[in-house]
Amino acid sequence: MKQVVLAGTVLLATAIGANAADLPVKAFFKAPPVPSWSWSGFYAGVNAGYSFGNDTFDENFVGAAQLPGVGHVLPRGAVAGGQLGYNWQFGHVVFGVEADGQWTGQRDTGCGGLECVLNFNGEVGAFSMRHELNWFATARGRVGLANEGYLIYATGGAAWAGMRETAMGQIDEARGEVAVNNVLSGWALGGGIEARLWGNWSAKVEYLHLDFNGTTTTSHIVGGPVAGVGFDVMSLAKTRVTDDIARVGLNYGFWNTPAVAPAPIDPSAAAWRWTGFYLGINGGYGTGNTTFQQYNFIDPAVLPPGPGITNNVSSFAPQKLGPRGALAGGQGGFNWQIEHVVVGVEADAQWTRQDDVGCGQGCVSGESEAQRLNWFATARARLGWANDGYLLYVTGGGAWGEIEQTSTMVSSDIFTLHSKQTRSGWVGGGGIEARLVGNWTAKAEYLHIDLGSTTNSLAVTDIFYNSFSVKSSFRDDIFRAGLNCKLGMN
Structure with missing residues (x-):
């Protein structure tokens, strides 16, 4: 290679x-001519896409020795939401701020934080974790290069998310689970390309990486008894949540260029x-x-x-x-x-x-x-x-x-x-x-x-x-x- x-x-x-x-x-x-279309001004819009979570959980019983490995949860799902922001354009350089709020349908369950075993005689010993990322929001700065009707930019800032974490255990037919809701904080970093469509409408393709601070959750999990089998344990789980977002968006700009006649296009771009x-x-x-x-x-x-x-x-x-x-x-x-x-x-x-x-x-x-x-x-x-x-x-x-x-x-x-x-x-x-x-x-x-x-x-x-x-x-x-x-x- x-x-x-x-x-x-x-x-x-x-x-x-x-x-x-x-x-x-x-x-x-x-250098290309100074653009006639201006990105300066307020804008608001909607977006939709898909998210690719990559979470780890280090699970243990309270008071037990540290285990040598970790389990994994990979929440995937659709995202949809809206954004608003403001841009300042100086020649070909564009600075901006943007905030967005997103609903997300990310869900996944990972088995094996302690064990994940189906024995030869049908006995089960399995402890697992389910992650549900219900929403996230970001507040970011943007800096980009504009050339006529498109803008190439990088973006980064703060991020928050709402996650429901469920710790589950099963011993044979005895099952138990405990769920907690956490609000996570962290950072966001990414970039994209936004292109003018017509009037004051523009469309963007964007990637964001979200990385949230780790959380530690103690759960009292009780299962059974079923057929004489039961358990009562205190689970200690250290969780790290990261997410990768691919999305497309549609924006409408206010007070920048007239929404009627389209702005002139760079002749070299048109050709x-x-x-x-x-x-x-x-x-x-x-x-x-x-x-x-x-x-x-x-x-x-x-x-x-x-x-x-x-x-x-x-x-x-x-x-x-x-x-x-x-x-x-x-x-x-x-x-x-x-x-x-x-x-x-x-x-x-x-x-x-x-x-x-x-x-x-x-x-x-x-x-x-x-x-x-x-x-x-x-x-x-x-x-x-x-x-x-x-x-x-x-x-x-x-x-x-x-x-x-x-x-x-x-x-x-x-x-x-x-x-x-x-x-x-x-x-x-x-x-x-x-x-x-x-x-x-x-x-x-x-x-x-x-x-x-x-x-x-x-x-x-x-x-x-x-x-x-x-x-x-x-x-x-x-x-x-x-x-x-x-x-x-x-």
Whole structure:
């Protein structure tokens, strides 16, 4: 992969050199004219999108020794809300403040903070955590670069959220749960591209990362008795909540430009065409969504299967990991523009170091699961709508990635199952791309990657078991920004 990224960088540098040779030096480096459309003034709007939570919980019994691992909850769900703000524009630079309030339907349950075991005889020992993020709000500053009808910006500030946390336990048929409501505080950071549509209306594509301060909750969980089995425990859970938001918005600006006749457009932006080859680089962030179940298969010579007996001890429910981390790479493609419609193809290759580790079936005994995405690549079609130097598009196609996985089973000894394999799947997403200057464009993009599921197995020599197996799936959500250079003249 390093060779792929290096080759892409060399090709981009070559393309830039060739492009600069074709264009007059003064024209290539000439700054765009001062915009006639102004972003200054108050605005208000609505938005909708999707959120990708990645929460950890470190659960323990009050007074017990610290456990070696953590459980994971991955709340996903739709978001919708509204925003209002004020911008000040000075030439091409825009400063602003914005506040927003959001409803969200994020929900998820994670098993394995203490243990997550379904025994061979049907007995259950499982403690889990459910997170429900009901709302969040932010108050942020914005700083951006405006060029005619679009604005590229970064944003950051404070964030708050309302979360309902439910601690659950099950021993055989005895079940118990306790819920608490917490208001969390933290910070928000992100960016996006906003483009003028008509009159005083504009649309935006935006990414936000939310990171909230950790909470510690003590819960008195009582279950049963059922058929003579019950429990009464004090659970201590330390929770950390993070969230990644991809959303689109519609704004209306007050008192900036007349809402009647559209403002004049930069002639170079109006003449800009997307048709042609391009090369570029990108960087961003990925947050994975892994489900897994561990299976310890019983040696039939030790315990022959019988009525009501299974041949394995397994995870009681699918457990979760959230591999996340930075990514960087390059892309190349070709566009065809017909009036406002743009059709294209694009391929990219990415280095990434997304990884995570958490509890396996028995966190108490030290069983664990770790996963890492080393690289991925996609080959996609693109379909978009272009207007005045910007392009809104959707994209989809095939995806490939290398996943490295390490699973640990603890019995009479510690057994480790390690695998590294290239998986294939599909990718879908969308974004917005805007012309900067000359043949340079910038884009903000979201991709969802699904690399399917697989089962890995390891033969073991143990007093009870003859093999250890893990079934896992891998999905990934990518948020990235890119810089492209179109080859040749416009």
